[in-house]
Amino acid sequence: MTTVKAFIRTGKKDKEVNVRFRLSDGRNVQLFHKSEIMVLPNIWDAKNEQYKAKSVIKLEERTQFNASINERKNLVLSLYGGNKELTSEKLEELIDKHLHPEKYNITHEKESLCEMFQRYVNGWLDTGVIGAGRKKHYDVIIRELTRFFIINGIDGCSVEDFNKDTILKFREFLRTEYKLVDKYPGLYVDMNSRNRPSKERSQNTIAEKLLLLQAFMVELESNDIIPVSPFRKIGKEKEAIMKQQYDEPIFLTKAEFNAVLTKDCPESLQRVKDLFIVQCCFGCRVGDFRRFTFDNIGIEEGIPYIHYLPQKTHKDGLIRTEIKTPIIRIAYDIIMKYKGELSNSALLPYYPDGNGETGYNYQIKKLLEYCEISRKVAMFSTALGTNEYKSIYEVASSKLARKTHVDLMNKVQVNKYAAGLHAKNSGAVDRYTNMGIKERFILMCAAFGCEEYKVNPELTIER
Template identity: 75%
Template sequence: MAKIDVSISSLVNGSGKSELLFRVNVNRDIRLRVKSGIFVYPNRFKNGVIVLPRAEDGKGTRKEMLDASTTLSNLTVSIINFCETNKSITKDELVVYIDKYHNPEKYIQKDDKKEPLCEMFQRYVDGWLDTGVIGLGRKKHYDVVIRELTRFFIINGIDRCPVEDFNKERILKFRDFLRTEYTLVEKYPGLYVDMNNRNKPSKERSQNTIAEKLLLLQAFMVELESNDIIPVSPFRKIGKEKEAIMKQQYDEPVFLTKAEFNMLLTKECLESLQRVKDLFIVQCCFGCRVGDFRRFTFDNIGIEEGIPYIHYLPQKTHKDGLIRTEIKTPIIRIAYDIIMKYKGELSNNALLPYYPDGNGETGYNYQIKKLLEYCEINRKVAMFNTTLKLNEYKSIYEVASSKIARKTHVDLMNKVQVDKYAAGLHAKNSSAVNRYTNMGVRERFILMCAAFGDEEYRVDSELGIKR
């Protein structure tokens, strides 16, 4: 395979930047030295890579250097692919290729100018955000797919692929690329240089993850079809295979049973595990996503008829533009006692002493695993192994995370609620039932106390217990 060494010119232009130089070793007989067309500040190029400043430093902003680094990564991979298909390449041909990469409009006939698919995709997504069709959270998911699609095109030598050339076969190849991309990281390191280790593909993506990404791409193609940009979405031509590649499958839900939750409540813990025990119990009582849980302060507490409750806009669905109604969850006595235990001890009006993100030893998920293991909550649960195509059975503490708190809450609540269609007055899923009734904080509080086996209580305006 061709190899590229990068160095920097000693000449500095009027902006204080120098041009990067390429030494392209095509094979034993062909070694070419060419200008890259990429300019960087000399103090930002070390050991063959562009070093990003931690912040704006006045000598080459972070954005400038990030753009240059991304261009360097994409261009070097593109040149290597070009050399692999043109073993007898000359210096003049390589110079033209690099210039064409930087200035594609010079080489495209005006009557045949086509916008690359990824650029069009990004333009549509940005427009959807600006017009409120999607929220910021959903846009981030689209942006990730666009970056993955860009890497797919570069690695396959079809960079700047127009939408008209994106057909059924390329969708299926992109699906395989998503599944096995982790095997390409070492082969094409330049494409991943700006990604942190957490975001670099490190294992085979699951079928559910791939299906979610393909659904986003399909939504874009449907939009192009409805706007007459393309005659028909290529997804419509996949046929029977479509169901297989777009299907999402889930393991059986993993949650703590009522007996296991009570075991956790009553178990005396090591001092090192007391904080995670308190946090996990409260999250089980609230049933919220961990992203929302981490943000709670005393400003999120309201009081209605003497019943304290947490109110918040769920971060995930609110940012995706799917919901604008606040969630109101009563605070049962178990959670109240834990919250009041830490009141006054924390800065920034925080509700609880939250753990940082991540799965390291100081992370919340890691600590949850240790807590359940210590409490001997080790019931075996089935987890599907996508490689072996069969279920593996693991102790629940091995697979535990903050998600198990949400699932535990939902399961406990589900077991105490009467089926609202049980009277038989309306058909299953009838919207009329929801129009006729509204469960307030008081009704939810009664149900939650029943679900968790807790006693009802009331507070005053200062959150003190009423006697």
């Protein structure tokens, strides 16, 4: 947690000294600011960081002094914004620019909510709190907030003016924004047709966006930029507007996976088939999958495995536990097929981002359609208020690979509470044991119907 403490440094008691401020963010960040606020040491309350309660000071002067201390703390926190690369010297410069803009030939304007939000998000990315993919989601909601403020005539809305009612109005704006595109075309001229709102957003999409906004407000609250997050004032309505609802899980059955695996595909679909099969074997998110190189391969007891830090779940900068997934024979054969063919150290010939015809998700749909994986699955329609049934290839994406992996693995694992020695969800079971690479490899081979194998340090199979 980020904190700012006010203190003084002097050996004398009868001469005024500057009040100093120290910002701390964990063990590695200590920033200092020497302010122009002066105080006599004998009337300074070091514990409460204000005038001593019994000091002979007029009430008006005491109130003003204590308020100036709190204002300076908030300014330091605001300018820091989670940027762990900031130095004390740079902080002093930023404070001086804020207090004396005339010296720098700049016009002093109060920072808007969107400007502050963007500054925090940039700081989170620079310090590793979030990854580039997560930042894109934050950037999108900042742009949506900007459009909302402009349309409602409150462009430049400050953090202090953003309240419970504004949140509820913003939620409604997110739901029905598609109706405003033709009315305010200038706000959407730079957006491509895929990103331009064209239909009502689902409750899940709205809830995800509000959760990002709430995270920012909680950060401001914890940094004392605002006294309390406006989300805390929504009350019972909060559960309804933040609730996410999920359809029935969609994954390939083992028979469907094997149908894709054994299907002879034309050359145009062979690459996406190879990638999709390997991602099903790894079960990783597509953002992690795209980054894999041969540097992500390790070997333990002759068993090759992929190891990586998942970008999404270690975004808080504290979790550094690697995921280690054995490479079963299906995935091994595909990886080795491309070894030496790629110009860089990439593990596989990945598709670019996006959902266009060259994008991975689009290609997965075409692959499953070619393989005749057309089982109908239920998808809830917000507009109709009921389920629609679509062929699985119509709704397929890279997430299907992850869900397929989880389902296949779930069906071969013994319930760890089945022995009856511990209650369900007991933490003791996980403390007593640990599943290593070898055990996971055996389970994965069973789940995918593969034979076990071993490799030497050069990744060549040992006969």
